[in-house]
Amino acid sequence: MCCSHELKETAQPLTMVPAFMEHIKGMQFFDPHIHMTSRTTDDYQAMAAAGITAVIEPAFWLGQPRTGVDTFKDYFNSLIGWERFRSSQFGIKHYCTIGLNSKEANNEKLAEAVMEILPLFIYKEGVVGVGEIGFDDQTPAEEKYYRAQLELAKEAGLPVQIHTPHRDKKKGTTRSMDIAIEHGIDPKMVIVDHNNEETVKEVLDRGFWAAFTIYPFTKMGNERMVEVVKQYGSERIMINSAADWGISDPLAVPKTAALMHESGIDSNDIHLVTFRNAITAFAQSGQINEADFEMVKQIDQSLKFNGSTVLRGGQQPFRNAQSTIIS
Amino acid sequence: MEPYYYDSALVSNRIHAIIAAHATPQALNWLQQQLALLQEAKTTQRFNITFTAMPRFTGKTPIPDTHIPEANNFFIYGYTLDRLARIWWLLQLPSEDRSRYIAAIEDLFSAADMNEQITLYGALPLLAYPGEWKLRTAEGVRSNIGGVLEAIMVHNPYPAKYLDEPAWNQLVMKAIFTDKPVHLITGLDERANLQLAQILRDYAHERWAAGRKINPMLWRLIAPFIDNEMMPDINRIWASDQIVDKEAAALACAHTGFAPAKALLQQSPELAGAIADQSLTWVTVAEKASVL
Incomplete structure (x- = not known):
C-alpha cells in the first residue's frame, strides 16, 4: 500500500465508520497471533467492534533482551493473568502459547533457567500451545532449545506454534519442519507461522498448518494474501496480525476478510482462514471451548450494566472515542 | 503449635x-x-x-x-x-x-x-x-x-x-x-471504625464535587459514628431525589445513638416503619443500588 494514501486516511475525521466494516458485518474473527501486552485499550475496543471474538498471544521477545529468569516468569504470568483479564473487559477471549523465543535462546545461561520454569506454565488453563519457538539466526543454541521445547510440547500433547526466520526464510522453514518430524511430532499439531508465497507450498504439501502474518512493510500485505487464497484455497491456511510494539495493525484479520470479500472469495473460505482453521488447529490442546467466546461477552455485558466488577470504580469498558468530553 | x-x-x-x-x-x-x-x-x-x-x-x-x-x-x-x-x-x-x-x-x-x-x-x-x-x-x-x-x-x-x-x-x-x-x-x-468512616466521608465529598454517584452502602459504615460534623451529609442524602439514598439515610439514622439523627428518622414514619418491619434493610438498599 502506498504511504501517502495511508497519511490521507489518518487525516480524515475519526467519526466515520471505516469502509471495510461494511463488508464484514456480523462476521466473527479469531486472531491466532497477536501481542496484546504491547497494545492499548483503543485497540481492544476497535478489535471487538470489528468482530474479533478471540485471540492467541504467543510468548515472544519484548524488543530488548531480558536479563533474568524472573522477568520471563512475570511475563508468562501476565499472559495467563492480567492480559487475559484486560481482554475479557472488552468481550474478547484471550488464549496464549508459552515458550522460549528463538532470539533469547541464544543467551544459553538464561535459556537453561527459562527451560526449568516452562513446565510450570504450559499446563495452565488456556495455554493452547508451545510457542512461538523456532529459528531466528539459525544458530546451534536456537536449534538446541527448539528441540527441547518440541519434546515438552509432545509430552504435554500441545500444538506447536513455529516462528520462521526473516532472513534465509525458505531454508529455515524447511529445517524447522524437518526437525519437528525427526522428533516424531505429527504435522497436524504444528502451525508454521509467517509464511509467504515462497514457503506455503512445501508447508501445505507436508501436512503442516500454514499461518500468514499480515503485517505492513515487512511481512505479507493483504492483497498478496488474497492471491494466496485464490491459488491454494482455504485448507489448513490461517491468517493473523502478529501486531506488537512495531508498526502493525491489530485489525489485519478483519481487514483482510473484507478485502477477500471484495475480491469475490467464497465466504466459507473466508470463514475458514479468518476463524475456523485457527480454532481447529489450536483446539487440539483441549483448551479452547467455543462456548467461552459467548461467555466472555456476557460477563462483559454484566460489567457494563451493573458495574459490579469493572476495572476501577464506575469505569465503563467502552468509552466514546469520538467525544471531546472525557467524563 | x-x-x-x-x-x-x-x-x-x-x-x-x-x-x-x-x-x-x-x-x-x-x-x-x-x-x-x-x-x-x-x-x-x-x-x-x-x-x-x-x-x-x-x-x-x-x-x-x-x-x-x-x-x-x-x-x-x-x-x-x-x-x-x-x-x-x-x-x-x-x-x-x-x-x-x-x-x-x-x-x-x-x-x-x-x-x-x-x-x-x-x-x-x-x-x-x-x-x-x-x-x-x-x-x-x-x-x-x-x-x-x-x-x-x-x-x-x-x-x-x-x-x-x-x-x-x-x-x-x-x-x-x-x-x-x-x-x-x-x-x-x-x-466498622472511626478512621474508615472519616475516610469514606471525605470520599463522598470528592464524588459530590466531581458530580459522580455515591454507593449508598457507604453510609452503613458511617452510621455508628454520626456526630455534629457528619450530620450535614446525612441531611443531604436524606434530601436526595434518589429514593435509595434517602433509604440509606434512614437506615444510618436507625443505627446511631446520635439524637438529631434519630429525630430526622421520625420525620418519616413510613421509612421508620419499613425499618421496624425489616422491609427496608441494608440488603434491600444494596440490591436496589446494584441495578441503578
Missing part, C-alpha cells in the same frame, strides 16, 4: 463428599491417583502439577452454594468443580513442616493464573498457619482483577479475622471504589 485451627480432616472429607456428588467417576479416580502419587513422592512439584492441571481433569460443573460452619465459616459461593477440587487438594498438602508449607503456598500464589489466584485467595480461611497470610491478603487487595478482589471480599471470613485496621480499611475502600457487593463482606459491621 497446631497447623490448622479447625478439624481439617473432617473438612477435607466434607469437601470431598461434595466433589464426589458432582464429579465423573473418571475425575474422582484421577484425584485418588494423584493423592496416592503425592503420598508416595511427597514433593512440591508433584503437588503443583496436580493443582495446575485440575480443570483439565475435573471440568467446571457449577457447585451449589454451601456453608461449612466447622471450616472457619467457609462459604462455597459461586464455585465450579475445578475450584472446589483445588481447595480439597490444598488440604492434602503436608503441613507439619511450617516453613516448607508456607514456601509452597507462596510459590503457588506467585505463579498463579487468574483462576488459580481466585481459588487461592478464596481458600485463605482454610490454609494452615492462618496468621501467615496477612501480607498476602493485603497484596491481593491491590489487584485490579475483579474476580481476585471478590474472592477476598465476598463471603470470605479471613480478612475480618486477621487483617489489621489499615489493611481492613483498604479492603473496604477498594470494594467501594470498584463497585463490589459491599454488603457481602464478612464482618463489615463488626470491623
Whole structure:
C-alpha cells in the first residue's frame, strides 16, 4: 500500500465508520497471533467492534533482551493473568502459547533457567500451545532449545506454534519442519507461522498448518494474501496480525476478510482462514471451548450494566472515542 | 503449635463428599491417583502439577452454594468443580513442616493464573498457619482483577479475622471504589471504625464535587459514628431525589445513638416503619443500588 494514501486516511475525521466494516458485518474473527501486552485499550475496543471474538498471544521477545529468569516468569504470568483479564473487559477471549523465543535462546545461561520454569506454565488453563519457538539466526543454541521445547510440547500433547526466520526464510522453514518430524511430532499439531508465497507450498504439501502474518512493510500485505487464497484455497491456511510494539495493525484479520470479500472469495473460505482453521488447529490442546467466546461477552455485558466488577470504580469498558468530553 | 485451627480432616472429607456428588467417576479416580502419587513422592512439584492441571481433569460443573460452619465459616459461593477440587487438594498438602508449607503456598500464589489466584485467595480461611497470610491478603487487595478482589471480599471470613485496621480499611475502600457487593463482606459491621468512616466521608465529598454517584452502602459504615460534623451529609442524602439514598439515610439514622439523627428518622414514619418491619434493610438498599 502506498504511504501517502495511508497519511490521507489518518487525516480524515475519526467519526466515520471505516469502509471495510461494511463488508464484514456480523462476521466473527479469531486472531491466532497477536501481542496484546504491547497494545492499548483503543485497540481492544476497535478489535471487538470489528468482530474479533478471540485471540492467541504467543510468548515472544519484548524488543530488548531480558536479563533474568524472573522477568520471563512475570511475563508468562501476565499472559495467563492480567492480559487475559484486560481482554475479557472488552468481550474478547484471550488464549496464549508459552515458550522460549528463538532470539533469547541464544543467551544459553538464561535459556537453561527459562527451560526449568516452562513446565510450570504450559499446563495452565488456556495455554493452547508451545510457542512461538523456532529459528531466528539459525544458530546451534536456537536449534538446541527448539528441540527441547518440541519434546515438552509432545509430552504435554500441545500444538506447536513455529516462528520462521526473516532472513534465509525458505531454508529455515524447511529445517524447522524437518526437525519437528525427526522428533516424531505429527504435522497436524504444528502451525508454521509467517509464511509467504515462497514457503506455503512445501508447508501445505507436508501436512503442516500454514499461518500468514499480515503485517505492513515487512511481512505479507493483504492483497498478496488474497492471491494466496485464490491459488491454494482455504485448507489448513490461517491468517493473523502478529501486531506488537512495531508498526502493525491489530485489525489485519478483519481487514483482510473484507478485502477477500471484495475480491469475490467464497465466504466459507473466508470463514475458514479468518476463524475456523485457527480454532481447529489450536483446539487440539483441549483448551479452547467455543462456548467461552459467548461467555466472555456476557460477563462483559454484566460489567457494563451493573458495574459490579469493572476495572476501577464506575469505569465503563467502552468509552466514546469520538467525544471531546472525557467524563 | 497446631497447623490448622479447625478439624481439617473432617473438612477435607466434607469437601470431598461434595466433589464426589458432582464429579465423573473418571475425575474422582484421577484425584485418588494423584493423592496416592503425592503420598508416595511427597514433593512440591508433584503437588503443583496436580493443582495446575485440575480443570483439565475435573471440568467446571457449577457447585451449589454451601456453608461449612466447622471450616472457619467457609462459604462455597459461586464455585465450579475445578475450584472446589483445588481447595480439597490444598488440604492434602503436608503441613507439619511450617516453613516448607508456607514456601509452597507462596510459590503457588506467585505463579498463579487468574483462576488459580481466585481459588487461592478464596481458600485463605482454610490454609494452615492462618496468621501467615496477612501480607498476602493485603497484596491481593491491590489487584485490579475483579474476580481476585471478590474472592477476598465476598463471603470470605479471613480478612475480618486477621487483617489489621489499615489493611481492613483498604479492603473496604477498594470494594467501594470498584463497585463490589459491599454488603457481602464478612464482618463489615463488626470491623466498622472511626478512621474508615472519616475516610469514606471525605470520599463522598470528592464524588459530590466531581458530580459522580455515591454507593449508598457507604453510609452503613458511617452510621455508628454520626456526630455534629457528619450530620450535614446525612441531611443531604436524606434530601436526595434518589429514593435509595434517602433509604440509606434512614437506615444510618436507625443505627446511631446520635439524637438529631434519630429525630430526622421520625420525620418519616413510613421509612421508620419499613425499618421496624425489616422491609427496608441494608440488603434491600444494596440490591436496589446494584441495578441503578
